Amino acid sequence: MDNPPSTSKSMTPDSQPPIIHKKDLSFLDRIYIPQIVNGLRITITQIFRPKFTRQYPEERWTPPPSFRGRPVLVEQNGVERCVACGLCARVCPALAIEVQGSETELLKERYPVKFEINMLRCIFCGFCEEACPEEAIVMSQEYELTFTSQDDAVFGKEKLLMSVEKLRDRLEFLRKNR
């Protein structure tokens, strides 16, 4: 605890916290006009400053690579990198991920025949990305999620796959900050 010294001095373990007496308002405070003038001054100066409001949804924000948007599966050469090891599902604190592996003729031997993320359960912690031994699941820059039913919120492989080109920034960020 790094309390300021004055309070820590007055606070012995068994003493009551000090009682704070509020001072009565001064005359200037009570007539309220200086406060109104001050407020108007801030408003008027802001009018002549550049705008920082974003016209969402026409104008959208591109998050930095450090942003953790919805998790996606990296697609490379037309197939997912994922080998269905299930580590993301195991590490997921919200139990959002469900993976079912199966055999493939590809060199990786194993691929996810089913890969589902329940976006209502997902808490965007990024543990899945951290646990993944294949850099196959990463947090994308997408942050817009809407669904109309619980079943809609379960994203299957078709919604999760995203090409590696779109995820270059994030993958680079991950490598740099490993």
Next chain:
Amino acid sequence: MAKITIDGKEFDADPKQTIIQAALDQGISIPHFCWHPKLSVAGNCRICLVEVEKMPKLAIACSTLVADGMIVKTESAKVVNAREAVMEFLLINHPLDCPICDEAGECKLQDYAYRLSVGVSRFDFNKVRKPKRVELGPNVTLDTERCIMCSRCIRFCDEIAKETQLVFTQRGDHVELTTFPGEALDNPYAMNTIDLCPVGALTSSDFRFKARVWEMSSTESVCQGCSRGCNTKMWVRNNEVLRLTPRFNASVNDYWMCDEGRLNTFKHVNAETRFKAPMIRKQQGLVEVGWDEAIARVVSELRSFKGHEIAAVASAFATNEDNYLFVKLMRHLGVGKVVYLPHVKRGDQDDILIREDKTPNSCGASAVGATALPEHGPLAGLLEEIQRGVIKALYVVDDDILTDPVAAEAFSRLDFVVAHASNDNGVSALADVILASSTYAERHGTMTNFQGRVQRIRPAVATAEQDRALDGFSMSRLDKFGSHNDRWMRGARRDARPTWRILANLAGVLGAKWKYATVEDVFAEMASTLPAFKGLSYQRVGSQGVVLPANQETPASVQR
């Protein structure tokens, strides 16, 4: 007796024992890959190195016999250092592909790599490449690269399965496990090599990539494949049995089970042929109905027959409790004789585990008062009585009476057929009422094997009325933290009930004053009324089973 000291703990050990065995008896586990309590000592993995005072070098605990005054250290700096070196060697050519390896989670190499290894390798050359995805036999897939050459599988085939099929070829780091030319790993016990394999080199072709081991719950059960009753673990995810593995029981099956039992005794539990609810025959055929309606129908029909007009067929597949209540109910109805069908496959028996009697509980069915029908033409007598019109109704519990094609024709003459059945094996064409009974994977109970050993089965798959948490099932992480709307909690559930409960319901409607809240109450009654089960309780049966008092005189060596 030799007085030895291991890690400061002094105790007496049999001088014929090796250090690793003596230590294990005292609860001290020395790391080991190639050593197995039921196999010969190979001493080739070197991970069990320990320091023995007055010995010039470290000794391998698996082949060094204990001697009086021996002082062993298993955690000294020298030992720890040696283990790290051994682990580094073992991992040099190991592909480290745990993410795609089915053994991950129950892998000795993985566990020891965490516990005993430093976590980095100084080896930066190319690893030796070897064949992957090799079909060693019908049930076993080999990944030669993962093999650490412990030779457990080879020794198992030679010593336990008694069929020499596996061998190492090449030498040095090019050693490869393979079958002899023209041979396949196809002995009836081949899949035990999968459990024995301390790494993921030998994996099950059937279970391949089906699930990660940490996703499943495991429940202690008993194999239903033959009257041996091998102790098993049943692995379940999403209310579906995915695999069986043997469970150690020194008096029944040691560490082993046969491939037939492992592969073919659980698939019916989640098969499409399962009855999803009780059914009644109406004009449009069999219709699913509620339990009350089905039971009311059975009661009203049974009341219209005299005791000698009903044929009662118990089952050697049902539990002791089921058969006991069935016999009791039939006596209540005035039925003179309760029989059961034998399923014996003459010649299909060996000195290892497999028995000719292909039912798990024929011994128990006899013990509770059902009589075995003759092995040849078991239904002949019954069919003849049906033809003569003596028998008018048939009550079958949990067995397949349609194995005989002649039988179907005769059964169609019956006025009323009621069957407890879990799967549709043709019985739906014949029965007027089907009481959907749960499979052995869904009920509590006991089975009595050919030695007279009473063993528990426990539910691992939930039926519609059961709840994994409230009914004390073993639970995986997914079961514990899932909620009703999670996809993995939506595994198929059937409105099936265990036979003993259906019978207790029926008896209640018939006016018998039976009071069984749980199946344990039934067993308690059996223990007090049947001399054969005298003094037994579920607690005494435990996880390893208990031999019926009448069978206890037979020495274990004769029973095997």
